[in-house]
Amino acid sequence: MIKQVHIIQRKNFLYLNKWLVMVLLLAFVGTITSWTYDPVPIGPYQFNYPTNFGNRTFIPDDNPTTKEGVYLGRMLFYETALSANNKISCGTCHQQALAFTDGKAFSTGVDGSLTSRSSMSLANMLWSRKLFWDGRSNALEGQAAIPMQNPHEMGQMMQTTVRKLSRKMPYPELFDKVFGKEEGINGVTIIKAIAQFERTLISANSKYDQYLQGKHKPTKQELQGLALFNNAPQPAKSIRGANCSRCHGGVKTYMELFHNNGLDTVGKDAGIGSLTALATDQGRFKAPTLRNIALTAPYMHDGRFKNLDEVLDHYSDHIKTSAALSDIFRGASNRKDGTQLSLKADEKKAIIAFLSMLTDDTFIHDPRFSDPHIAATISNK
Numbered sequence: 001m002i003k004q005v006h007i008i009q010r011k012n013f014l015y016l017n018k019w020l021v022m023v024l025l026l027a028f029v030g031t032i033t034s035w036t037y038d039p040v041p042i043g044p045y046q047f048n049y050p051t052n053f054g055n056r057t058f059i060p061d062d063n064p065t066t067k068e069g070v071y072l073g074r075m076l077f078y079e080t081a082l083s084a085n086n087k088i089s090c091g092t093c094h095q096q097a098l099a100f101t102d103g104k105a106f107s108t109g110v111d112g113s114l115t116s117r118s119s120m121s122l123a124n125m126l127w128s129r130k131l132f133w134d135g136r137s138n139a140l141e142g143q144a145a146i147p148m149q150n151p152h153e154m155g156q157m158m159q160t161t162v163r164k165l166s167r168k169m170p171y172p173e174l175f176d177k178v179f180g181k182e183e184g185i186n187g188v189t190i191i192k193a194i195a196q197f198e199r200t201l202i203s204a205n206s207k208y209d210q211y212l213q214g215k216h217k218p219t220k221q222e223l224q225g226l227a228l229f230n231n232a233p234q235p236a237k238s239i240r241g242a243n244c245s246r247c248h249g250g251v252k253t254y255m256e257l258f259h260n261n262g263l264d265t266v267g268k269d270a271g272i273g274s275l276t277a278l279a280t281d282q283g284r285f286k287a288p289t290l291r292n293i294a295l296t297a298p299y300m301h302d303g304r305f306k307n308l309d310e311v312l313d314h315y316s317d318h319i320k321t322s323a324a325l326s327d328i329f330r331g332a333s334n335r336k337d338g339t340q341l342s343l344k345a346d347e348k349k350a351i352i353a354f355l356s357m358l359t360d361d362t363f364i365h366d367p368r369f370s371d372p373h374i375a376a377t378i379s380n381k
Helices: 004-035 068-076 139-151 158-166 171-179 189-201 207-212 220-230 310-318 345-356 361-365 372-380
Strands: none
Touching: 004 189, 068 171, 068 189, 068 372, 139 158, 139 189, 158 189, 171 189, 220 345, 310 345
């Protein structure tokens, strides 16, 4: 009997030791993992962009951009623990290689259902006042919270996210460093950090930018496309144009305007009209930036056009009239008394050639915007 007791005690002792070793090993591995991330920078964040982008930026007074805040925001942007199934992050629907879109007409949420609209590019949000296709949010801080808590997108309430991050290294220490121990991890600081990172996603080094700086010489076709892009058609003066700059004018190629661009006579999606209930707002959507447009197919709020050829065909020959159609599209034609824009085949190709100049290879490969968790995983191997 005594011998059996000793055997049992020895087995329990060995089991306990194995358990303690396992706990210590996991703790050690967790510590090593946290060390593999880049060191946390400290101090005010300095934005770098061309002077022609202008200084009318939008940064809330209660969320100044800091290096440490951007660092934390980048980690959160790619953090799958923000979703109910621990598989989806902001970066799932906003992929750097696709100029922070996802190449889909509609994205798939945690419950397997599809979103109601296509994911918009996040380029140059520092200057943006109206977010989403219908402009429902006035700031990036408000925008970030909506998909996170939508049951058909990331599907997780903020209090659950706070609890999960509070238990996951290195977030408790990072939040204290960025926002102070009194605030720490909460719903407000989570979206503030993500917004800080998103404001740094600046695309400003395309061939078009280099052309404006005198560093790139466009082809004859690209210059033809640029002229058509900027010109309004005036057939009486033999001036041909595509009227694009009326909605996508300026160096950043967006003007924070909402338009009904003739996609449908009666559309299934009311756009901003669903918020204002105005008949004149039915089917009006935000005119998105054309930066990196060659990478962000499919196009429109519902991804109905698979490529830029289909987009140009629409604007050239298939504008549908409705009471809410924007005035820009009424009577705009390269033919006298024409009802459609009526671009020629070579003109469409020229416009697409110009649009390809808006691709910014630096932006889609910038390591400052990449997934830091992947980098940490690689350095662990």
